[in-house]
Amino acid sequence: MIRLAASILAAPFGRLEEASRQALEAGAHWLHIDVMDGHFVPNITMGPLVVEALRPLARTYHAWLDVHLMIEEPDRYLADFARAGADLITVHAEACTHLHRTLQHLRELDVRAGVALNPATPLVMVEEVLQDIDLLLIMSVNPGFSGQQFIPHTLDKVRRARTMLQAAHAHALLEVDGGIKPANAARVVEAGADVLVAGSAIFGNARTIEQAVQDFQRSIISRET
Numbered sequence: 001m002i003r004l005a006a007s008i009l010a011a012p013f014g015r016l017e018e019a020s021r022q023a024l025e026a027g028a029h030w031l032h033i034d035v036m037d038g039h040f041v042p043n044i045t046m047g048p049l050v051v052e053a054l055r056p057l058a059r060t061y062h063a064w065l066d067v068h069l070m071i072e073e074p075d076r077y078l079a080d081f082a083r084a085g086a087d088l089i090t091v092h093a094e095a096c097t098h099l100h101r102t103l104q105h106l107r108e109l110d111v112r113a114g115v116a117l118n119p120a121t122p123l124v125m126v127e128e129v130l131q132d133i134d135l136l137l138i139m140s141v142n143p144g145f146s147g148q149q150f151i152p153h154t155l156d157k158v159r160r161a162r163t164m165l166q167a168a169h170a171h172a173l174l175e176v177d178g179g180i181k182p183a184n185a186a187r188v189v190e191a192g193a194d195v196l197v198a199g200s201a202i203f204g205n206a207r208t209i210e211q212a213v214q215d216f217q218r219s220i221i222s223r224e225t
Contacts, residue, residue, distance in 0.1 A: 002193070002195070002196065002220045003029040003030060003173075003194060003195045003196070004027070004028045004030070004195075004196055004198065004213065004216050004217075004220075005028070005031070005032040005066050005175070005177075005196065005197045005198070006020065006023035006024070006028040006031055006032060006198065006199070006202050006203070006213075007034060007177070007197050007199030007202070007203075008020055008032065008033060008034075008050075008199075008203075009032075009033075009034040009045060009146045009199050010146040010147065010200040010202065010203040010204045011023075011199075011203040012203070016050075016053075016054075017053070017057060019203055019209060020057055021057055021061075022209040022210060023202055023209050023213060024057070024058075024063050025061075025210070026209060026210040026212075026213035026214065027213050027214070027217055028063070028202070028213055029063060030063055030064040030066045030195070031054060031057075031058055031065055031066065032066045032197045032199075033046065033050060033051055033054070033065060033066065033067045033086075034046075034068050034070060034143075034146075035047060035068065035069050035070060035071060035081075036070045036071065036143075036144065037070070037071040037072060039071070039072045040070050040071050040072045040092065040094075040095055041070045041143045041144035042144050043144045047077075047080075048077070048080045048081050048084035049084070051065055051067060051084035051086055052084040052085055054085075055084065055085030058085070058087075064087040064088055065086050065087050065088070066087065066088050066090070066175075066195075066197075067081050067086040067088065067089045067090065068090045068114075068116065068137065068177070069089060069090060069091050069092070069095075070092060070095075070116075070143050070144070071095065072095055073095070074091045074095055074096065074102065075096075075101075078102070078105055078106060078109060078111075079109060081111075082109040082110070082111045086111055087111070087112060088112040088113075088134065088135060089106055089112070089114065090113075090114030090115065090116050090135060090137050090175075091106075091113075091114070091115060091116065092115075092116045092117070093115050093116065093117055093121060093125045093126055094117075094118060094121055094125075099115065099126075099129055100128070100129055100132065103129060103132045103133060104132075107132075112134040112135065113132065113133050113134055114133060114134060114135035114136070114137055114172075114175070115129065115133050115135075115136060115137065116136075116137035116138075116139060116177075117136075117137070117138055117139060118139050118142065119139055119140065119141070119142055119151050119154060119157075123157065123160055123161055123164055127164070127168075130168040130172065131168065131170055133170075133172045134171075134173065135172050135173045135174075135175055135195070136161060136165065136172050136173070136175065137176075137177055138154060138157055138158055138161055138174070138175070138176050138177070138193075139177055139178050140154035140158075140176050140177065140178035140179055140180070141177075141178030141179050143178070146199045146200050147199070147200040147204060148178060148179055150178060150179030150180065150181075150184055151178070151179070154176070154178075155187060155188065155191045156191075158174065158176055158188065158191040158193055159191045159192055161174055161192065162174055162192025163192075173194040173195055174192055174193050174194050174195070175193065175194065175195035175196075175197060176193045176195070176197065177197035178197070180196050180197060180201060181198070182201065182212075182215040182216050182219040183219075185198075185216055185220055186219050189220060196216070196220075198212075198216065201216075202216075
C-alpha cells in the first residue's frame with residue numbers, strides 16, 4: 001500500500017487541527033511534522049507541543065504522526081517527541097555523529113526509527129544501519145522550506161535506494177519528501193517509494209484539501225493498475 005503523508009508545514013497554522021482533520025478524512029494516511037531549529041536548516045518551525053496537540057486527532061483516524069527532525073543534536077529531543085506521541089521519528093544522517101546509537105535510543109523509547117538523507121548525501125551513509133530502521137527518507141528538495149520544486153535526478157536515487165533495501169533484505173519503508181505533486185507522484189512510486197510526503201500540493205493550492213488528496217489517490221491508483 002502506498003501511503004500519503006500530509007505535511008502540516010504547509011497547512012494554515014490558524015486552523016491547523018481543522019486542516020489536518022480534512023486531510024485525514026479525505027484519505028491521507030499520516031501527518032508529517034517537520035521540526036526545524038534554524039541551525040541544521042534555515043528555518044524555525046514547531047516542537048513537541050504540536051505533536052501532542054495533534055495526537056488525539058491522529059488516534060481517531062488511526063494515522064501515524066510522522067515526525068521529521070531537521071535539527072542539530074537530535075538525541076537531546078528524542079524523548080520529548082516520543083512522550084508527545086510521535087509514532088515515527090526520523091533523524092538526519094548528516095546531524096548524527098553516532099547514528100547507530102541514536103537509532104538504539106529510539107528503540108529504547110519504543111518509537112519507530114527513520115533516517116533521512118539530503119539530496120547531496122550519498123546512500124552509502126546509511127548502508128550500515130538498514131536493519132536498524134523502519135523508514136528511509138530521501139529528500140527530493142534541499143530541506144528548510146515548503147513549496148520547493150522537485151529535484152529531477154532524485155528519481156534515480158530513489159531507485160537505487162529501493163535496490164539497496166531489497167539487496168539487504170531490509171523491511172524499512174521508503175519515503176520521499178519535497179516537491180511531490182499529483183503530476184509526479186506516479187513516477188516517484190514507480191521508482192520505489194512507499195510513502196509520499198506532500199505539503200503545498202495538499203494545503204497550498206486553489207483546490208480544496210479533499211480535492212487535492214483525491215488527485216493524489218487517482219495518480220497513485222493509475223500507477224498501481
